[in-house]
Amino acid sequence: MSEETKEKDEQQEDTVSRREYDALNDKYVRLYADFENSRKLWEKQKLECLQFGSFRILQDFASVLDDIEAALGSLNETQHPEYAKGLKMVYAKIKDVLTKEGLQPIVAEGVAFDPHVHEALMFEERADVPEHTVTVVIQQGYKYGDKVLRPARVKVSRMPAEQASKEV
């Protein structure tokens, strides 16, 4: 083998190993980037999981608040003033705990209907309020941060039929 061909061979070998090195390095860098990205995702999901935990508990508690509200609604206060007082205290205490956890009641009664936080179940003909005003809250709604735990289920005003036809 002449000196020249030997040198050529070595050069070729160099190019091959260089290419292999580049390919491997590329794979490694990509894998490392994947790893970094996964790590960021874990962090994000860990946070979400924590938030979701509160979200779910608060969602379950919404129906417990319904129960207490129903109890308060059916209680004869003049007949059992101390029971009423006590139950109201229980209600206030639970609400206080849940508020600290991030529960926010959705304001509904008397405001303009907003499908982002309210869910309309039925109409009520009313001439004394602007159209599409929430007249009755059938079920209280709640938010957690900027997310709706449960929309407020509401009754919405509609102009009485004869008045509406007059306008047209």
Place this chain on the structure above:
Amino acid sequence: MARSIGIDLGTSNSAAAVMEGDRPVIIPSAEGTTVGGGKAFPSYVAFTKDGQLLVGEPARRQAAINPEGTVSGFKRKMGTSEKYKIYGKEYTPQQLSGFILQKIKRDAEAYLGDTVEEVVITCPAYFNDNQRQATKDAGEIAGLKVMRIVNEPTAACLAYGLGKEEHEQKILVFDLGGGTLDVTIMEMAQGVFEVKSTSGDTQLGGRDMDEALMNYIFDEFKREQGIDLRKDPMAVQRVREAAEKAKIELSSTITTDINLPFVTADQSGPKHLVMHITRAKLEELVMPIVARTRQSIEQSLKDARLKPADVHRIIMVGGPTRMPVVQRFLEELVGKKIERGVDPMESVALGAAIQSGIIKGDVKDVLLLDVTPLSLGIETLGGVFTKMIERNTTIPARKSQVYSTAEDNQPAVTIRVLQGERQMANDNVELGRFDLVDIPPAPRGMPKIEVTFDIDANGIVHVSAKDQGTGKEQSIRITAPNKLSDADIDKMVKNAEQFAEEDKRRKELAETKNQADTLVYSSEKALKDYGDKVGAGDRDAIQNKINELKEALKGDDVNRIKNVMEELAKVSQKLGEEMYKAQQAAGAAQQPGAEQPGKQQQAEAEKAREGEVIDAEFKE
């Protein structure tokens, strides 16, 4: 870099998913949450009287008070010339679907923090070319590049990991949604899916099941209390929520309770709704609805010219198929187990995302890293197996731990490298062993021997032991640690579970014996050094107990050993006091009592430092 996503554009609900690494994940809507979100985009579009556009959940919430401005179900009109007239303006089904896709694009971009340009959208298998083109147009209207339209059943199969098999397989895809049933028979071979037949019912779904359960609750309450709750909107709302919860719970439990205190009231006072519902009851209620699916299944089989026995796999799609009664019905009718492991609510969107990943080339060429099938470790004092690398650790992996000697002036240690899940060394497989010799004379527990396990990407295990005092090192290389077949590995893991209790007892015995042995050693040493400080009576009492403990150590009675250990500790108290006094007298400068723990802490610190070094190497 713009991302590509998969979209399940449904009749009543839509969903979207994206590839995160090699796994598809569901994208939540702006209104929902990630975990347990399911199909998050109701397929509703609405215009308010003042011209505001609402899409998805907000549109659904105002449907009752704005029926003339709200549309849904327009997927059924895709590819037809039908137009929807809303407040004097006309919209094609493509445009309305476009609004849904636009909302999904917007929410996906907010979630991913990146732009979304390319998508895969799914459509029913029975969609013709016109309907497919309309679906594609809807994507373009939303400003998306539609890479492909994929059949919903095909996407579901992809989500379940099908498509890689060589052999031809017949698949039955059972898609039961909120209001529609689609049954598709497909033939699949080497990643190619061919639709053989489709059948379905556009008026059958989960909503009918919810109604059946609610009606049962209302009827029962009326029978018991004489009050019809259907007339009270607040009560209806509470029952609806409770029924939904009960239905979900009964998919995993046999019974559940519905408790709605103060649900209503009459002259006699408040009334509570208390109901015990069994899974059997729920199944009895929904069975008539489930049974109606039989006709579509039989029709699709007939059209494909197949017998139930010809079906290789059953794929379930849609929320209602989570109910055990639906799954059992299918399994009995076809005579095969259904495929499991993917949420049927999410499968179509997940499959669409996988398809988008395949097209973009994200999915292929994933570097597959192996894991260790069984734990690796060494034998330590008393024949206990101490794990160094836990099973299912992704390799390459490396771990070091410092051990010491068990006896005074111990000249050598034997490192037995073991593989398995049992707690005692001898129950596991020995991969190899070696001795580290010439350890300089020292009291037990003093020499620091660092044992390092290193598995490279090929599964070759290097084990080394180094005497940190002398720097002397010995190692072994095990080239084929996994000579075991999958069945062997399975057996070993099962054995470990089976013998867990017994192993625990044996390990406890070994550890108690180790403690007792240490106590004998330290008591004898203390007696020798400080025995003259206490009375002859105390000395004899201690010596007697030491002898008794030595005797107990010959047997295997854990309780006896523990009792004698306690007694010995009690009689040695006086000796301990004397030792303490002597040490205090020796002065604060030397503090011989603090010497050993101090060194141990140092060793810990060294270990931590070494851990950092390894990390740093890895980073570069």
